[in-house]
Structure formats: structure tokens, C-alpha cells
Amino acid sequence: MNTFPRIAARAMPRPARHALLGLTLALGSVLPAHADLFADNDARRAILELRQQVAQLQQAQQQQAQQIQQVRSSLLDLNGQIEQVKGDVAQLRGQQDTTVRQLNQDVAKVVASQKDLSQRLAPLEPVSVQIDGKPFTVQPAEKAAYEQAMAAFRGSQFDAAASGFKAFIEQYPASPYIAGAQYWEGNSLFALQRYKDAITAFQAMIDDHADNAHAPQAMLGLANCQVELRQLHAARLTLEHLIKRFPNSEAARTAHDRLKKLK
Structure with a gap:
């Protein structure tokens, strides 16, 4: 145990010892208050950082939601275009079927005409x-x-x-x-x-x-x-x-x- 402060204190005059004691008591009451103050500042800083992170996350979520909405809108537009293409293809197929059917009918008429002509020309051909x-x-x-x-x-x-x-x-x-x-x-x-x-x-x-x-x-x-x-x-x-x-x-x-x- 260090006895030097005690010896030094005994060597001081009484008024000085009282002043030193008061100063010591004052310092003892001030230091814990500063320590609490430092702890509150760290907590506030941490809370602010958390709030910033939360805000950033919320902003990111909002941006992601907007992107998802845009993708959904694009998909809806794409589906609409696909349905339009399907309709166009079906219409073209219908037109093609009609054209092919008409073409077959025309070919059949031509073949029948050629056959009839051949039959009429047969008696004339050598x-x-x-x-x-x-x-x-x-x-x-x-x-x-x-x-x-x-x-x-x-x-x-x-x-x-x-x-x-x-x-x-x-x-x-x-x-x-x-x-x-x-x-x-x-x-x-x-x-x-x-x-x-x-x-x-x-x-x-x-x-x-x-x-x-x-x-x-x-x-x-x-x-x-x-x-x-x-x-x-x-x-x-x-x-x-x-x-x-x-x-x-x-x-x-x-x-x-x-x-x-x-x-």
C-alpha cells in the first residue's frame, strides 16, 4: 500500500488538507458524470447509424418495389404483345387456309378443264x-x-x-x-x-x-x-x-x- 499520499497529507497544514479533500470530492463527483455523458453520445451515434441504415434499407426496398412493378408492367405489356401476335398468327393461318382452299379449287378447275379439253382434242390428235x-x-x-x-x-x-x-x-x-x-x-x-x-x-x-x-x-x-x-x-x-x-x-x-x- 502506498503511504506517500497519507504522509504528504499529514505534512500539509490543516487548511491545505481541507482544500485538497474538497478538490478530491469534487473530482470524484465530476468524473462519473462525464463518463455517463460519453456513453450517451455513443448510444445516440449508434442509434443514428441504425436509423440511417434502416432508411437506406427502406429506400432500397422502395426502389426494388418500383423495379418489380416496372418488371410486372413490362411482363403485362409483353403478354399483351404475345396475345396480339397469337391473334395475328391465327388470322394469317385462317387467311392461308382460305387461300390454299381457293388455290386447290382453282387447280381442280384447271385440271378438269384440261381433261375436258384433252378429251375433246383426242379425236383430233395424230x-x-x-x-x-x-x-x-x-x-x-x-x-x-x-x-x-x-x-x-x-x-x-x-x-x-x-x-x-x-x-x-x-x-x-x-x-x-x-x-x-x-x-x-x-x-x-x-x-x-x-x-x-x-x-x-x-x-x-x-x-x-x-x-x-x-x-x-x-x-x-x-x-x-x-x-x-x-x-x-x-x-x-x-x-x-x-x-x-x-x-x-x-x-x-x-x-x-x-x-x-x-x-
Whole structure:
């Protein structure tokens, strides 16, 4: 324990000791008050800082709320735009469906018109045919007329066949069917025992188409007509000419047999 203050105090005069004691008491009462004052200032400062932080937080919350509201407004606008786009797309789809449907109807009309036109033009368009192994182009009506006359001949309707071939020759004199028409007309007339008319048909075919595949048979038919008309000399000349002109033909072999019978 430090005894120096006590010794010093005892050494002081009494009035000085009383003054020192008073000063000490005064200081003892003043120091705690200042300490309390310092503590209150710190608390106030802390409260102010907290209030500032709270204010800052409130301001930040307000700003965040405003931003959220702006985002919500933007989303609402965006949703509105999306709905508008959906409506536009639906309208465009409807227009597209209408356009496609109309286009399909127009295409169907065009196809139907083309089909109808093709059907009407078909009888006028040339067709390709094979005649005696060679390709030709003929009119549909021309082909039909020839085939109709041939059908009559195959059906033993010789009168209709003869008339059909005669009409064909008059209507289509340049037809590639003309040699066949003359030949089968001669055969139709021979079947009708119209031998003079048959001779005319066979002779026309021989004169106009001497190199045709039907020419040997046409000469044989001509000779047969001459035999039926008792034109035997003419028949022999025709058969001899046939053998000389087409020696390797089937008609030539038949002509040899006929000549033997005519002698």
C-alpha cells in the first residue's frame, strides 16, 4: 500500500488538507458524470447509424418495389404483345387456309378443264400405228374408219366391209392404210361375187403399191376373178407375172398349182 499520499497529507497544514479533500470530492463527483455523458453520445451515434441504415434499407426496398412493378408492367405489356401476335398468327393461318382452299379449287378447275379439253382434242390428235411392220402417224378418225371396215370383213359382213373400204379410199387417198384398204376391198367384192369391181380394186392396189406386202396376194385375187369371169388367158398371164415377180412368195406357189389346172 502506498503511504506517500497519507504522509504528504499529514505534512500539509490543516487548511491545505481541507482544500485538497474538497478538490478530491469534487473530482470524484465530476468524473462519473462525464463518463455517463460519453456513453450517451455513443448510444445516440449508434442509434443514428441504425436509423440511417434502416432508411437506406427502406429506400432500397422502395426502389426494388418500383423495379418489380416496372418488371410486372413490362411482363403485362409483353403478354399483351404475345396475345396480339397469337391473334395475328391465327388470322394469317385462317387467311392461308382460305387461300390454299381457293388455290386447290382453282387447280381442280384447271385440271378438269384440261381433261375436258384433252378429251375433246383426242379425236383430233395424230396417233402412231404399225402398218406392215413400219411406223406411221394417222388421224384417230382415219384409224377408226379402217378398223371398222376390217371388223366388218372379219365378221363376214362383206357388203358393209366393201362399202367401208370404198368410203375410206375416197376420204383418205394418201393414208398409209390405203394399200390394205384396196386389197381388202377387192376381197370383200370377190366374196360378194362382184368380180369386175374386185378386179378394179385389185388392179388399183397392184398398180399403186407394187412393192406392198399384199401385192402377191392381190395378183392372185385378180387371177381368181379372171377365172370366175372365164377370162382364162388373162388369168394365166396374171399368174405367170405373179410367179416371175414374186417367185419366193406363198402366192407364187399357189399360182403354180393354178396354172397346172388351167392348162
